[in-house]
Amino acid sequence: PGLSDANMMETSATVPLPPAQDQRYLVVGGGGVGESRLSSRRTRIVDLKARDPRFTDGPSLDEGTRYPQTSILPDDSVLVSGGSRDYRGRGDSDILQARLYDPGTDTFRRVADPLVGRDYHAGSILLPDGRVMFFGSDPLYGDKAGTRPGAFEQRIEIYTPPYLYRDSRPSLSGGPRTVARGASATFTSRHAASIRKARLIRPSASTHVTDVDQRSVALDFTASGDTVTVTVPKNRNLVRSGWYMLFVDDDRGTPSKARWVKVL
Known part of the structure; x- marks a missing residue:
């Protein structure tokens, strides 16, 4: 309706x-x-x-x-x-x-x-x-x-x-290549203290206007020193198995370059 x-x-x-x-x-x-x-x-x-x-x-x-x-x-x-x-x-x-x-x-x-x-x-x-x-x-x-x-x-x-087009963007490096649903993974960032959000974004599968695979999943995270630890939700319907781009955004909304992570 x-x-x-x-x-x-x-x-x-x-x-x-x-x-x-x-x-x-x-x-x-x-x-x-x-x-x-x-x-x-x-x-x-x-x-x-x-x-x-x-x-x-x-x-x-x-x-x-x-x-x-x-x-x-x-x-x-x-x-x-x-x-x-x-x-x-x-x-x-x-x-x-x-x-x-x-x-x-x-x-x-x-x-x-x-x-x-x-x-x-x-x-x-x-x-x-x-x-x-x-x-x-x-x-x-x-x-x-x-x-x-x-x-x-x-x-x-x-x-x-x-x-x-901003002066800088947060860094994100290291970390595992695979992570299980419900599990956590730690990555390195020189800008960990300024991180405000973390997102898993499914890579695209685009045809006839519609991207049938894209979705952005919010991750819980903690920052300590020069590390950021993210936790993948347990819900299989929300986070399907496969490859994702992991982005973190700083306090200005500027994203890092993505790290490829495979969710098991």
Whole structure:
């Protein structure tokens, strides 16, 4: 219940808002079924931990957007970029805009815009250094008039979030390569005293707009001297077995480079 523009859910994007423990999901944009010209400016949020879960509207996009790419960042924001107004970018309708969504304030802020249009078959993934890679796009036509067939986009773009333009970032090194659910692991950091959060972020598996594997899991942690000890939750449904990127953020919200950790 509460889902706005329910007839325009095709080509929308869905992302589990960080941290995953909150069980809140953001649904962005979308369009009508098939070659419909309908597109939605809506974002919708649902809290699955509520007594009676229902969708509520979040901040609106500037225009109707199909195929928006969404990527969870290690500072708990979500990058929303690209897409098109019409089916597969028809009519030269790709949208060269990007914004960061803040789950804490339920707001967007505009950030550096992409240079390449992205629509059908596009994707984005978070890199271990905190940047985001954009790739793909399969436009229906190669011109606004729709007289030339489109070509699959082969250019790759790298987005550098604002947090990487600060003077420094926390370090994170050492530690084990594997850790069991419910267990703890200790890593070295010269900036341990300034660490404010730790996140396990699942590597991406992106196709048809949706990153079906991404999630950011909050970890309990303690800092002592030049070490940070993190504890992985016991819940198998929350933390599935496999590889994760471990990030720690300092008191300015700047993330470390990730350490790869395999959860057993």
